Amino acid sequence: NLLFEHPAGGYRKIFETCEELSEPLPATVTGRIPSFLKGSLLRLGPGLFEVGDEPFYHLFDGQALMHKFDFKNGQVTYYRKFVRTDAYVRAITEKRVVITEFGTFAYPDPCKNIFSRFFSYFKGVEVTDNCLVNVYPVGEDFYAVTETNYITKVNPDTLETLKKVDMCNYININGVTAHPHIESDGTVYNIGNCMGKGATLAYNIVRIPPTQKGLKFLYINFSFGMSENYFVFVETPVKINLLKFLSAWSIRGSNYMDCFESNEGQGTLFHIAKKDPGEYIDLKFKGAPIGMFHHINTYEDQGFIVFDLCAWKGFEFVYNYLWLANLRANWEEVKKAAMMAPQPEVRRYVIPLDVHKEEQGKNLVSLPYTTATAVMHADGMIWLEPEVLFSGPRQAFEFPQINYNRYGGKNYTYTYGLGLNHFIPDRICKLNVKTKETWVWQEPDSYPSEPLFVQTPDGIDEDDGASATINYVHLPL
Numbered sequence: 001n002l003l004f005e006h007p008a009g010g011y012r013k014i015f016e017t018c019e020e021l022s023e024p025l026p027a028t029v030t031g032r033i034p035s036f037l038k039g040s041l042l043r044l045g046p047g048l049f050e051v052g053d054e055p056f057y058h059l060f061d062g063q064a065l066m067h068k069f070d071f072k073n074g075q076v077t078y079y080r081k082f083v084r085t086d087a088y089v090r091a092i093t094e095k096r097v098v099i100t101e102f103g104t105f106a107y108p109d110p111c112k113n114i115f116s117r118f119f120s121y122f123k124g125v126e127v128t129d130n131c132l133v134n135v136y137p138v139g140e141d142f143y144a145v146t147e148t149n150y151i152t153k154v155n156p157d158t159l160e161t162l163k164k165v166d167m168c169n170y171i172n173i174n175g176v177t178a179h180p181h182i183e184s185d186g187t188v189y190n191i192g193n194c195m196g197k198g199a200t201l202a203y204n205i206v207r208i209p210p211t212q213k214g215l216k217f218l219y220i221n222f223s224f225g226m227s228e229n230y231f232v233f234v235e236t237p238v239k240i241n242l243l244k245f246l247s248a249w250s251i252r253g254s255n256y257m258d259c260f261e262s263n264e265g266q267g268t269l270f271h272i273a274k275k276d277p278g279e280y281i282d283l284k285f286k287g288a289p290i291g292m293f294h295h296i297n298t299y300e301d302q303g304f305i306v307f308d309l310c311a312w313k314g315f316e317f318v319y320n321y322l323w324l325a326n327l328r329a330n331w332e333e334v335k336k337a338a339m340m341a342p343q344p345e346v347r348r349y350v351i352p353l354d355v356h357k358e359e360q361g362k363n364l365v366s367l368p369y370t371t372a373t374a375v376m377h378a379d380g381m382i383w384l385e386p387e388v389l390f391s392g393p394r395q396a397f398e399f400p401q402i403n404y405n406r407y408g409g410k411n412y413t414y415t416y417g418l419g420l421n422h423f424i425p426d427r428i429c430k431l432n433v434k435t436k437e438t439w440v441w442q443e444p445d446s447y448p449s450e451p452l453f454v455q456t457p458d459g460i461d462e463d464d465g466a467s468a469t470i471n472y473v474h475l476p477l
Helices: 010-015 086-094 114-120 242-250 331-338
Strands: 039-048 063-072 075-082 134-138 141-145 150-154 161-166 188-195 201-208 218-221 230-235 238-240 260-262 268-274 279-287 290-301 304-313 344-352 373-376 382-385 387-391 395-401 414-421 424-432 438-441 446-448 452-455 465-468 471-473
Touching (some): 010 446, 039 075, 188 230, 230 304, 304 395, 344 373, 344 382
Antiparallel strands (some): 063 075, 150 161, 188 201, 238 260, 268 279, 290 304, 395 414, 414 424
């Protein structure tokens, strides 16, 4: 596929502050909207990149802006509104960064006297509720989320902010991922973490039943791909240093990014647990070090768990390359910085469920359609080598989507993703995970968001449907 160059730097516009709208705007439709597309598409992302004279420094610091597209009778309206989190409201009110974000430290109010500022350091960690990552349903309610312990209830029709919820009031967790699994009956599964023995992190699976009114959390102990009967958790070398995290707010200028460390010698650990009953399977699976933020799909086949994911080779933390100063640089500088970053790949791993000690040294994977391997070492550890499904130099397939309603947790063929060209989103990709064939949509000076696959109601084939994405088009003056 042809790789676009972006010498004009039109991508900078997607990292600029935009204003919310007072009312929905009718969209101009080019082409034809499929008749089966009815309802609303909700999307979240950063939309405010500075407050007063104070900038936010990292991509994940921008304040949460919710986008809404309404589809009806072949027409579309668009609306956007900032989520009224504490982080946003206090920042707007005081015209400064008030709560420390992922890569931006909130300095004490200069108007406070020295004693107030001194004691403010010791009130405990004030965790951000800036829910800029995702929005998902819990029963009949919708919540905007990030990956801290705070989630925010929103009205999906008006985009009004309704309620801030602290999950620590329901279960013993510090935070959950922003990418849960949702079963056909509405049951939501997510993974959180909490303090374990010896000041270590432990992982919990959070289950939210579909019939429950209000927000009440149950959990079974353990972590996040999900098949019909199993959970898969990938433990990468990147860790949060708890001592740094707990002390960061007493150190002038520290933020979340300062608390991450990479254990270069650990490699990647793979954990599996039974879904029902919730039970950790005490087998040791290990592989070469990767960074990983998104699973694609996980399924069981003939005594094996097959799971596909978006990987970044090596132990370095990819978020180090998402500082806004890097992303807003000129095109040659953007490419130069990306050349030093980990190489992205789409990978398939296979875990054998039936393991015997006497099978040391041989490949335990007997599935005929994959080159992924699992080999037992003398100490009982099973080393996993992946099959690479997609790889291109500095070309990432990320934010993956599948036909989730019909093929989530099942043997599947197609995945859709956002193509990152040296970290700049400039195309939508479709990947056949069986043949490794790819299809690409891209246009000059267009910068899309992650795609969402919508199945044709009476469709038979897995890829019979439409892919919806938000696309920013830069029009030079």
